[in-house]
Amino acid sequence: MEALKKIADSFNFAKQCREYNISLWQCPQFLFLIMGIIIIFSIIAINIVASRYINPSIVALIVIIITAILLIISYIITGSFERIARSAKEKSEFISIMSHRLRAPLSVIKWQLNLLLSKKLELNKEETGQSFLEIQGQNEKMIWIVNNLLDINLIEDNKLILYTSAFSLREAIDEVVALQSNSSKEAGLDIVIESSEEIPDVFADRMKIKNIIFHLVDNAIRYSVKKGKITITLENLPKFVRCLVADEGVGISQKEAKNIFKKFFRSQATLPYQTEGTGIGLYIAKIIIKKSGGEIGFSSIEGKGSTFWFTLPVVKKI
């Protein structure tokens, strides 16, 4: 029975292909079977045709057509193998990138604990407090990374659920700015919020949108190399509200612009200034904003700064 089940499983192509995220018509195992069937039938068909019609050019034409079909199928098979190989490579790169990102906060926590527990060093009250604060900050960072990872997983399995409600974007921004006030102050940056008109409530997942704003402001802070300001603007569009986050930082080159929302992409221009970053924040942001019915984009001048913006639908008036 066991053996039979194994054989049956090996013919369950749909299941095998689902694992690699490819459709049945791109599945090598399935296509090989189809090819085999075509070859068997064509041999029989050619045999019958050849015995009835003596004209060799008809036989030759049929052989050419069948060969062409088989060639196309083999082409698809090679392509699928490449996709499987690429997906395996992406996965291993992903694990490597993520473990490094997790290791950085982990080592800081480890060394802070070393300090706190060290018998040789007696930390005073203020130093102990600072050490705990640092551990807390690093712990938050790890939670953020892991949450993003889970989101990516949900996105790729098409299972991301948005808990939508009506809320004030302005309030969400105020909350984010309060959270970021310390790091912006440290970097010598002023955060200015501009929204003169009456801004209607938007309809989206408040928590996730707040995270996106946090990420955009965080990027603006981290990629600003000199003192300056970050401007957050809210403006009304027909049926939408647009939020813009503008910095005076390193900017993004035109060559890299098309990759900015891709998973794991990190701009070369920013690498000399910022060694932290996972390259997943903007990828997740794009998917969440799109799913919420909005748009996300940016404009940038290399060396002058970038403006990232997104729109969200406003609550319909009843």
Place this chain on the structure above:
Amino acid sequence: MKKILFIEDEMRLHKNFEEIFRKENFALISSYDGESGCKLAEEEMPDLILLDLILPKKNGFEVLETLKGNPRLANIPVIVLTNLEGTQDVEKALSLGAYTYLVKANYSLENVLEKIKEFFDKHAG
């Protein structure tokens, strides 16, 4: 007093070492990116350099190349202290002349300190 140059972008780690080095009577010179690290090495002529690999402006490998390419600085021993652990990274750092390679997450502060003391004991005088 031995002078140790620490090239590392994580601000907090400098504070950790500052506290632990003070007790051991080592002088800590702090640098937060690769470029200023190379400059400080030249100005201060430290007895030992602790070097991270992922650094702004000039990465750790480039710092090693610069140091080893300068006859005045080539003899300053460099201990790589990083979170990168790929075999290629380790081999590259060692082939560029690093004295040893420590992975941050695998060593406690005391372990790192022991390694430094061990180095100074071995190369006393």
